[in-house]
Amino acid sequence: SRRFVVALAGNPNSGKTTAFNEYTGARQHVGNYPGITVEKKEGYARLDGRDIHIVDLPGTYSLTAYTQEEVVARSVLADDRPDVVIDVVNAGALERNLYLAVQIMEMGAPVAIGLNMMDEARKQGLRIDAERLAGLLGVPVVETVARTGEGLQELLRQAVALGEARSATPWTPLSISYGADLDPVIRRMENFIEEQQFFAGRYPARWVALKYLESDEHIMNLGREASAAASAQLEDMVREVSDHLKVTLNSYPEAVIADYRYGYISSVLRQGVVTRHDELANRM
Ligand code: GDP
Ligand code: MG
Numbered sequence: 001s002r003r004f005v006v007a008l009a010g011n012p013n014s015g016k017t018t019a020f021n022e023y024t025g026a027r028q029h030v031g032n033y034p035g036i037t038v039e040k041k042e043g044y045a046r047l048d049g050r051d052i053h054i055v056d057l058p059g060t061y062s063l064t065a066y067t068q069e070e071v072v073a074r075s076v077l078a079d080d081r082p083d084v085v086i087d088v089v090n091a092g093a094l095e096r097n098l099y100l101a102v103q104i105m106e107m108g109a110p111v112a113i114g115l116n117m118m119d120e121a122r123k124q125g126l127r128i129d130a131e132r133l134a135g136l137l138g139v140p141v142v143e144t145v146a147r148t149g150e151g152l153q154e155l156l157r158q159a160v161a162l163g164e165a166r167s168a169t170p171w172t173p174l175s176i177s178y179g180a181d182l183d184p185v186i187r188r189m190e191n192f193i194e195e196q197q198f199f200a201g202r203y204p205a206r207w208v209a210l211k212y213l214e215s216d217e218h219i220m221n222l223g224r225e226a227s228a229a230a231s232a233q234l235e236d237m238v239r240e241v242s243d244h245l246k247v248t249l250n251s252y253p254e255a256v257i258a259d260y261r262y263g264y265i266s267s268v269l270r271q272g273v274v275t276r277h278d279e280l281a282n283r284m
Pocket of ligand 2: 013016017018059
């Protein structure tokens, strides 16, 4: 049977390596990505008598091209097309950690979230409604304590079930609003990218549009190699909206995009996902 691939993603210090070791034990191999010093760890987890291949992505806060790790993480997602991504997040720093989750979802990969460090979160008096978070984001969310193994099998089980359910359908990128200034140009760029078959489906059209708006040099260089003319047209569209934002908001697309991503995340978290014990006490 075809091998099933889970990619493990997460911010640095979220507990990714601890989870990876719990999943794979001695059945792991550490190497390097070709030509660079970023470590590549792979291994096998056991789930209901079956071997699940696990690829540990480099720990990153984002999927921009500022570091080699970020470029590796998104290239693995785009080129290796894991069946599902498990995003290990620090439950005590949800807002910051979900920034990566949203970007993985924008690439279209099926995602399951491991709400890790739940022992610490509980100690701090945080209550997280995992079911509500799952409902709002539309992805499985499982509470875990990677250090003790709590929740890890359940997380893997839900991740594999999601990956299997989605195996027949193309990746469906999350589409959030970037506001009245950017949404129309994003749509125009997206249509243009699809018409030109720019990047030939390697990355979702909307995601490529966002990367151009974020002035992502790695993607823009790949785009220029693929088609200098198409890339130049996209760069023109970006320049036009950049000039407009500069005049009207004294801002630039990258900043607006980050604001709206964080806005989306905080609007989700505000809907009763996170409660502090002291807040509960105050209400009584
Ligand atoms: P990575 O950078 O994401 O690979 O994180 P690590 O797996 O190296 O974990 C960072 C630190 O957090 C280590 O000291 C781990 O032992 C600890 N850690 C990992 N998971 C948990 C957890 O669920 N609860 C607690 N309290 N500590 C954890
Ligand atoms: Mg690590």
